[in-house]
Amino acid sequence: MKKRYSKQQRRTMILEAALICFAHKGYNGTTTKDIATQADVSEALLYKHFPNKMAIYAAINDFCIEEGSEVGSIVLKQKNSIFAFISSVYFLMYVVVFATPLKRKYKGISHRLFVYSILEDGQLIEKFHHSSVLPCIQAIRQYYKYLKSQNHITETTAAVDNLIWCVYSVAAMMTIFDLSDKELAFEGSIKNSFHDAVIFALRGLGLKEQVIRDHYEPQQLQDYIEDLFSQNSAV
Amino acid sequence: MKKRYSKQQRRTMILEAALICFAHKGYNGTTTKDIATQADVSEALLYKHFPNKMAIYAAINDFCIEEGSEVGSIVLKQKNSIFAFISSVYFLMYVVVFATPLKRKYKGISHRLFVYSILEDGQLIEKFHHSSVLPCIQAIRQYYKYLKSQNHITETTAAVDNLIWCVYSVAAMMTIFDLSDKELAFEGSIKNSFHDAVIFALRGLGLKEQVIRDHYEPQQLQDYIEDLFSQNSAV
Known part of the structure; x- marks a missing residue:
């Protein structure tokens, strides 16, 4: 029965x-x-x-679509600073690659749904960009402008929004490759590749090398994000 | 009948x-x-x-898999130089985003097959990486080492192969977004976004700003690649 x-x-x-x-x-x-x-x-x-x-x-x-999470609004609404910029870039990539704690159980599954969505009508991925990616882009753009005024970012002819879409693209593609059982791309553990990808992204955005060397601390950033997640889910 | x-x-x-x-x-x-x-x-x-x-x-x-094309071997077997490095990075991204002339008719179609392959058994994409992406990575790695010895590239702890996988990832994801009827990511024409993405990639690899400013000429590179394509298909 x-x-x-x-x-x-x-x-x-x-x-x-x-x-x-x-x-x-x-x-x-x-x-x-x-x-x-x-x-x-x-x-x-x-x-x-x-x-x-x-x-x-x-x-x-x-x-699949978490409307504006608590953690997102803390990271993305900081006062202008080098840390605000770096941590927002890190947050965008981290959430795409490692998912939020709530979604980790379904990580591969929700990513597969997103990829199918691109191959089908695109509605799900469009909603995800709207609810979760665009707020990151807005915040990073604002911090970017501030850092540029402080001479921490190199001038370029490239549109800042496109540079930030490139950041998101690296993280998204890394995650898509990770859906396969085969080792399709990147070398070493996903944690190491992720760390290399963040360096690539910060440089790609034009953050000056000296600033990256002095301020990019992967372990500190991971702890910062994970602490925020655990404080904000323990209600 | x-x-x-x-x-x-x-x-x-x-x-x-x-x-x-x-x-x-x-x-x-x-x-x-x-x-x-x-x-x-x-x-x-x-x-x-x-x-x-x-x-x-x-x-x-x-x-879908073109075994080592003529054009590929010309671009990827140059003497070490700044141009060799920049043109190989450009070539890798260009072929992913705009396809070779032979494949342009089927561009969206072969890209959809690649994405399905990742969601299914991964064999097709693995073959593509093996035949077309890895030769680019090898060549770019070699030119990278040379440019580093010439002090044109900034030191980093990141693995060079992972940085090059990031370059490929940006181009691949840009192309995947472009499969959708919706405008999912990036701003302006694909040609402009592509140009911004190449700047992002060259910076991400650590090529110094002054070198990028002095040597990255998008129109010249596009003509170089397209001329090679037309010379090598006109047999």
Whole structure:
């Protein structure tokens, strides 16, 4: 005899099953039958919770997109300083590569959903950029301008927003390669590659070498971000 | 009455149809029936050309992977110089973002196949890295060491290969965003974003600002690469 679950438990089980299906076959490749089978429920029961596949996908999107987290607003709303700039760049890359603690359990899965989204209608990734990437870009742009006025950043003809999109791109691509079972790119542990990528990014943004040498402390930054995460989830 | 085609023509038609199917649904999501329908042939006829789906995919892989092109070996086998370094970095990014002339017709399609490959078994992308990316990395590494000995590159603790993987990652991610109908990232035309990304990459590698200012000429580099392409396809 099957165990009995509450309505809420069933809903969560269906969503977890859907997460796995969509992450492995994309929206277009997944049927409600696949999801029902994965969740070990009948399609009839599934339809009691969600009217259609689209509604399940929408519920999952809400899960993938964390609206402006507490930690984000602390990092991205600092007073102008070298630390504010470096820690925001680090935060953007860190969250993309290592995910927030809440999402770590589903890290590969939500990243696969994002990649499928680019291959399909792009809505999920667009929402993610809007809710999570653009606030980082805004903050980094502001700190960038301040550091430029302080002569810590080298002049360039390149558009600052594009340079910051490059930072995000490095982190995103590193994460996408990491989805594969094969070792497709980068050398050494992901932690070391990540550290090298942050140096690459800070230089790419034009932060002067002397400033990077004096102020970029990977371990301190990681502790800073992880401490913020643990303080803000322990409510 | 259907037009009659030669065996070779039929084979090409089946492969072009398969290219479209695999690019839109991935290997796992495509059936031989889909390919036959897309090619407007019967499944029976399809099986006269290929024993199974795997064989079709293998034939397509050969198409996606150009073994060491003429142009590649000219750019990557220059005498050590600032131009050799900058043009190799440019070449790596240029070919990823704009494709070779031969592949331009299928650009979006082959990039979609690469992305699906990462989500599936990773074999196609691994082959691509092996045949096309690693030779660039080797050459750039060699030019990098030379420029470092000439004091044109800033010292760093980062592994040079990882820095070059970052260069490739920026170009790859830019191209992946460009697959979507939506404007997901970067500002202005792809040509402008690309130019900004090359500056980002040269800085990220540690090439000194003065050297970049004096030697990075985007239009000259584009002409150099395109001239090589046209000279080497006009056989």
